[in-house]
Amino acid sequence: MAKLSKIFSDNELTLQPVPTPTSDVSWDASVLITNHQAGVWRYLRSIGCDHSLADDLTQETFVAVLRKPFVQVSPAATSSYLRRVAYHLLVSFRRRQKRVVITSEMDQLDLQWMRWAGIDGDGSDLTEALEDCFRRLTKRAQLSLKMRFGENATRELIAKELGISEHGAKNLMQRAKMQLKQCLDGKLNRD
Amino acid sequence: MIDRDRDSSKEQPTFEPAEIILSNLLNDVVCDHIPPDLTNRIVTQFNRVTVAESASSTTNNPATLQERSGSLFSLSDYDEAVAFAESEIARGYGLIVPPPVDNAKGSYQLADKQLSVWIQRGKMLVAALAACVLAVLFIPPGLQTKPTGAPQNKDIADSQMDQATRIDQTVPPQVSNQPNSIAETIAAPDSNERPFPNERQIANAPDNRVDNATKPQNSPIMVASPTKRMLDKDIIGIIDDQLKHLWKRVGVTPQPSIKSELWLERSALAIVGRLPTAAEKEAFRVNKSETRNVEYVDKLIASQEFSKRWSELVSGHYLGKRVVGVRSQPGPQLSFVNWIEDSLSNKVFVGDIEREMISGPSSTPVVESPSLRTDPAAFWLADILERSEVDHRESSEHLSKKPLEQKNVGSVAAARQTMRIGGNASMVCSQCHDGETRNDDFNNYLASTQTVRGQDSFWKVPASLSGMSLDRRVLGVRALKVMKSSEYFFEDAEGRLKLAVAGPPTQIIGNTTRSTLADWFRSSVEPRRAMVELVWNEVFKQPLFPIFGLTEEEGNNDRADLRNFLASQMQTGERDLGALIRWMVLSSAFRVDGQKMDSPWYLKATAEQIAEAQKQTRLFASLVSSESPTLDSKWTSMNQVATWVKANRSYELNNQALAQGAISPTSPNSTPKTSKPNYSEDQVRFLVSVSKPYRKVSEIADRLAASQMSWPMLLEHAYLVSDSRFPTQNERDESEKLLKAVEQDRAKTLVMIINARLGSN
Numbered sequence: 001m002a003k004l005s006k007i008f009s010d011n012e013l014t015l016q017p018v019p020t021p022t023s024d025v026s027w028d029a030s031v032l033i034t035n036h037q038a039g040v041w042r043y044l045r046s047i048g049c050d051h052s053l054a055d056d057l058t059q060e061t062f063v064a065v066l067r068k069p070f071v072q073v074s075p076a077a078t079s080s081y082l083r084r085v086a087y088h089l090l091v092s093f094r095r096r097q098k099r100v101v102i103t104s105e106m107d108q109l110d111l112q113w114m115r116w117a118g119i120d121g122d123g124s125d126l127t128e129a130l131e132d133c134f135r136r137l138t139k140r141a142q143l144s145l146k147m148r149f150g151e152n153a154t155r156e157l158i159a160k161e162l163g164i165s166e167h168g169a170k171n172l173m174q175r176a177k178m179q180l181k182q183c184l185d186g187k188l189n190r191d
Numbered sequence: 192m193i194d195r196d197r198d199s200s201k202e203q204p205t206f207e208p209a210e211i212i213l214s215n216l217l218n219d220v221v222c223d224h225i226p227p228d229l230t231n232r233i234v235t236q237f238n239r240v241t242v243a244e245s246a247s248s249t250t251n252n253p254a255t256l257q258e259r260s261g262s263l264f265s266l267s268d269y270d271e272a273v274a275f276a277e278s279e280i281a282r283g284y285g286l287i288v289p290p291p292v293d294n295a296k297g298s299y300q301l302a303d304k305q306l307s308v309w310i311q312r313g314k315m316l317v318a319a320l321a322a323c324v325l326a327v328l329f330i331p332p333g334l335q336t337k338p339t340g341a342p343q344n345k346d347i348a349d350s351q352m353d354q355a356t357r358i359d360q361t362v363p364p365q366v367s368n369q370p371n372s373i374a375e376t377i378a379a380p381d382s383n384e385r386p387f388p389n390e391r392q393i394a395n396a397p398d399n400r401v402d403n404a405t406k407p408q409n410s411p412i413m414v415a416s417p418t419k420r421m422l423d424k425d426i427i428g429i430i431d432d433q434l435k436h437l438w439k440r441v442g443v444t445p446q447p448s449i450k451s452e453l454w455l456e457r458s459a460l461a462i463v464g465r466l467p468t469a470a471e472k473e474a475f476r477v478n479k480s481e482t483r484n485v486e487y488v489d490k491l492i493a494s495q496e497f498s499k500r501w502s503e504l505v506s507g508h509y510l511g512k513r514v515v516g517v518r519s520q521p522g523p524q525l526s527f528v529n530w531i532e533d534s535l536s537n538k539v540f541v542g543d544i545e546r547e548m549i550s551g552p553s554s555t556p557v558v559e560s561p562s563l564r565t566d567p568a569a570f571w572l573a574d575i576l577e578r579s580e581v582d583h584r585e586s587s588e589h590l591s592k593k594p595l596e597q598k599n600v601g602s603v604a605a606a607r608q609t610m611r612i613g614g615n616a617s618m619v620c621s622q623c624h625d626g627e628t629r630n631d632d633f634n635n636y637l638a639s640t641q642t643v644r645g646q647d648s649f650w651k652v653p654a655s656l657s658g659m660s661l662d663r664r665v666l667g668v669r670a671l672k673v674m675k676s677s678e679y680f681f682e683d684a685e686g687r688l689k690l691a692v693a694g695p696p697t698q699i700i701g702n703t704t705r706s707t708l709a710d711w712f713r714s715s716v717e718p719r720r721a722m723v724e725l726v727w728n729e730v731f732k733q734p735l736f737p738i739f740g741l742t743e744e745e746g747n748n749d750r751a752d753l754r755n756f757l758a759s760q761m762q763t764g765e766r767d768l769g770a771l772i773r774w775m776v777l778s779s780a781f782r783v784d785g786q787k788m789d790s791p792w793y794l795k796a797t798a799e800q801i802a803e804a805q806k807q808t809r810l811f812a813s814l815v816s817s818e819s820p821t822l823d824s825k826w827t828s829m830n831q832v833a834t835w836v837k838a839n840r841s842y843e844l845n846n847q848a849l850a851q852g853a854i855s856p857t858s859p860n861s862t863p864k865t866s867k868p869n870y871s872e873d874q875v876r877f878l879v880s881v882s883k884p885y886r887k888v889s890e891i892a893d894r895l896a897a898s899q900m901s902w903p904m905l906l907e908h909a910y911l912v913s914d915s916r917f918p919t920q921n922e923r924d925e926s927e928k929l930l931k932a933v934e935q936d937r938a939k940t941l942v943m944i945i946n947a948r949l950g951s952n
Contacts, residue, residue: 033229033233033234037226037228037229037230038226041226041227041229042216042226045216045224046212046215046216047212047215048211048215051224055229055232056263057263058229059229059233059236060236060262060264060269062233062237063233063236063237063262063269064264064268064269064272064273065273066237067241067244067269068273077280080280081276081277081280084275084279084280085272085273085276087276088272088275088276089263089264089268089272092264092268092271092272093263109208109211109212111208112208112209112212113212116209116212126216127216127220130213130216130217131220134217134221145217145221146221149214149217149218149222150222177210177213177214177217180213180217181209181210184213
């Protein structure tokens with residue numbers, strides 16, 4: 001926090017004063033960035049941004065928000081607000097790339113994120129839960145998913161490594177993902 | 192990146208958000224990726240943007256801002272994203288997590304019900320066995336039949352189980368009269384436990400609609416999945432539940448349900464535009480089936496009358512004009528209407544009709560060839576171009592406008608009409624012509640083309656306009672930098688001015704072709720919204736989501752949700768127009784009683800009654816009576832009336848002539864015509880039922896004008912009296928001009944409007 005304040009003062013530029021009319025929480029821009037950047041980044045990653053795009057859009061989200069006076073109503077509202085700004089910037093970015101954006105699908109991703117991560121969550125609970133669920137998988141299932149998502153291995157390579165057919169590898173990974181989904185639903189039941 | 196298995200597994204076309212998020216998170220988990228600390232980057236970039244912004248404002252050159260700051264986005268991008276997010280949060284989005292609706296939940300509920308059925312059957316079986324044992328023990332041997340044993344017991348058990356099953360099957364209709372659980376209805380659509388409610392079930396249903404008037408509840412639409420094709424009965428249930436949700440939220444008690452006979456008349460008027468015949472009434476009366484309502488509606492929709500009536504309405508929607516008396520008009524317009532009629536009778540998906548119409552004849556892109564006038568698809572564009580250019584020539588002679596050659600009049604008219612069909616109902620000139628926020632794409636486009644007729648580039652215009660509309664919308668929301676012509680914008684719930692939702696996507700600028708645009712019409716849900724609005728307007732006699740004058744209390748979001756839901760169901764299921772009408776006519780909302788808000792009613796009603804009736808009709812808690820008069824005015828617009836008033840300052844003396852439409856709009860000083868009024872069937876019925884119906888128009892107008900109601904509300908009453916509907920946006924705009932023309936005299940303006948609409952005095 002102190003570091004952030006120093007950066008602002010070093011640049012001799014201050015953010016606009018932020019009114020907090022309805023909040024009893026002392027709030028400033030540095031708190032906003034510190035508390036919410038991880039949540040925005042994880043959200044962007046989870047809806048399909050690669051690392052560099054997630055970095056860029058997280059940065060641009062806070063720039064967009066900090067340009068205007070900001071009112072902290074509640075942590076949940078702030079979290080949702082930042083997510084929605086990030087979401088619209090992503091839509092804008094993809095449209096500029098002439099990529100078809102199916103907003104209804106993106107809305108579904110957004111809803112799913114809220115169900116798992118919570119309205120005001122930064123996704124850390126979700127990540128921890130996923131790590132825990134992942135550890136409960138069989139070794140073979142873990143290996144297959146690590147190869148698939150960590151090393152970007154083809155299904156053929158995974159099948160060869162595990163000594164099974166390609167179809168078997170596909171089934172194994174699908175079952176593993178289904179177990180992970182059920183495990184997450186059980187751990188993060190927020191409805 | 193989104194889902195690594197999707198690219199290679201073609202057998203998985205369904206979209207699974209949970210799986211996609213899981214896959215993306217797995218990448219971070221297995222690779223131990225953690226969120227980076229972006230604080231330095233954010234602060235640095237913020238400072239850059241701030242410096243660039245201040246530099247741009249001093250040099251007045253915003254184009255360089257993005258270059259100076261090295262940002263991915265422009266200031267308008269930032270503003271747009273923030274404005275959208277603010278608007279969503281203000282509406283409550285993201286503050287409540289809607290419960291998931293998936294097959295699993297439905298299967299749980301189904302499993303529970305099956306379990307209870309089996310428990311009930313088990314009890315019956317035990318009872319039957321006990322009865323058999325008692326019979327064997329206590330009945331005298333002489334009375335016992337030969338021990339056929341199991342079969343006999345089985346018969347008893349089966350008969351009791353059958354009875355139980357029958358009882359079980361008779362229970363659900365009572366349960367189904369309380370469609371409070373939409374999740375149940377949607378998740379298990381094949382369970383056949385929710386038949387279409389008949390009128391008796393509706394009448395007997397407990398009315399718990401005002402129990403939780405002030406209790407906030409989730410909209411049923413939020414629970415439904417609009418991207419899933421749903422069964423008709425479930426869609427009808429959603430319409431009912433959504434309106435009940437709205438009534439509960441605003442504390443309005445709907446009128447009781449109407450009787451069958453009136454429903455028959457109302458349905459027939461909505462579907463085929465006439466009253467039911469005696470034979471149809473008798474056939475309905477003797478039909479004791481529970482689904483007789485459905486059968487009746489289906490029969491009407493399958494008739495030729497349906498396709499004839501709706502082909503004219505849909506043609507008018509596409510052409511942007513009223514298509515009346517088309518049967519007597521030879522030539523291309525008749526061909527066009529016949530083509531629409533054939534498409535409707537063959538149950539063609541509306542998106543296919545629109546794609547064919549927009550894409551035009553495939554043989555040649557030239558739209559003005561005389562030979563193509565016989566092609567129905569070519570007629571659409573040719574008619575719009577021709578009408579717009581004729582109008583411009585006429586007005587330029589009077590108003591010294593620029594010659595036609597210097598303006599792309601036809602192209603703009605066609606683009607505007609394209610956008611209206613595409614869901615942008617309030618596309619108006621000021622969205623582009625305010626002189627401040629001109630879109631570079633559009634300027635470049637205009638500069639590069641002297642005329643767009645006959646060129647494929649014509650079809651870039653809607654996307655260009657759409658882009659400008661988006662830009663202006665951001666300005667409108669963020670800074671209220673709207674021009675003086677604010678009447679062209681609509682107000683949101685908080686009183687801010689907004690532009691209409693854009694039509695075709697802006698990203699197709701640059702490579703848009705006519706076929707691309709046509710494909711967008713086929714594959715997008717926005718044009719379906721325009722069709723939903725058209726049909727709802729015809730069936731319920733008022734718009735589902737008017738672009739002006741809708742307050743938050745009147746269910747701004749609820750109504751928009753309902754329209755989007757119906758549009759997405761049309762699109763997802765590729766339903767034809769008949770299906771859409773069927774949903775509305777079979778809904779319970781179509782059964783609420785109506786009010787005949789005609790002249791006698793207005794004269795008797797108190798101010799409170801008028802206000803309450805208006806609120807009820809606006810919220811569909813009562814319908815404007817279908818028995819009210821509807822007729823065609825000679826005046827096609829209030830603009831014409833205003834023009835006539837300016838030319839004839841003695842309008843007070845000529846009110847009768849005005850009412851009869853006797854003075855030509857384009858020739859203000861011509862003499863009144865003596866032609867007989869052309870009464871419609873509805874008008875004749877009304878004239879017979881009420882003697883001298885319009886005699887006290889002035890009195891009605893005086894009473895309305897003396898009230899404290901605002902002008903938009905007064906105008907609504909005027910249109911309820913004259914047309915039994917609410918005014919359109921254009922009519923509202925034009926009435927303002929008329930009001931100015933008569934020097935803000937509200938009573939006089941109301942009299943003129945009512946007389947001009949009614950065509951008699």
